[in-house]
Amino acid sequence: MGLNYTFSVKEDVLIVRLAGEIDHHESENLRDVWKETMYANSVKHVILNMESVSFMDSSGLGVVLGRYKEVLQLGGEMVVCSVSPSIKRLFEMSGLFKIVRLEESEEYALETLGVAS
């Protein structure tokens, strides 16, 4: 199984697309690459597209929370999109939707951050 990720930059937005399973084993590498990419590009906001995530546990929540804090430092916003019902439940349980915004799709999330797709 494992986890795959791709990053792309549109204006000042970093789009993170995840595919596969996010657990403790996968989260450490994800954290390092994500962090590196965020600071290597001059971005302010992050869109996290979880459309192809088939499994996530609290380790995934930890990574999202960690990146949220960094986005906050950059004066930006974190938007999560295309979340499955089971992952949505985890976000709700941990109160993460109080600090990160949820949107239906990546396109719409981009629009709300002022980027034309």
Place this chain on the structure above:
Amino acid sequence: MKNEMFIEFSSVSENESFARVTVAAFVAQLDPTMDELTEIKTVVSEAVTNAIIHGYNNEPNHKIEISCVLNDGEIDLVIKDFGIGIEDVNEARQPLYTSKPDLERSGMGFTIIENFMDSVEVISKPEVGTTVHMKKQLTNSKTVYN
């Protein structure tokens, strides 16, 4: 019908997915819903991750045990380590509590386990280890057996 299984594996993070997939495959014979299967996989992942990170401090040369008993649609799941144990179990079970904030832990492991299972018992002794004993009745089998 009663059916049981037992596995023992090394305390390495590669085994987190092995553990949850194995338990899910065993439980699948009870014909759980997709949601129930996801819940089982998640709690196994949480408890095994706790054992690796906290119980064994990420040392790879220890063992984790899982036993699972299926009995009339009820899942009885025990996940056990022989690590450093937990000083204060009540504190550890609090939402957002983590003893390792530097590792970007969310502190939601036990909260998720409690939400997804019907009952959760945590037995821990410093320097002896931690046992997490969980039970869950599947919904489809409830209607069949009651």
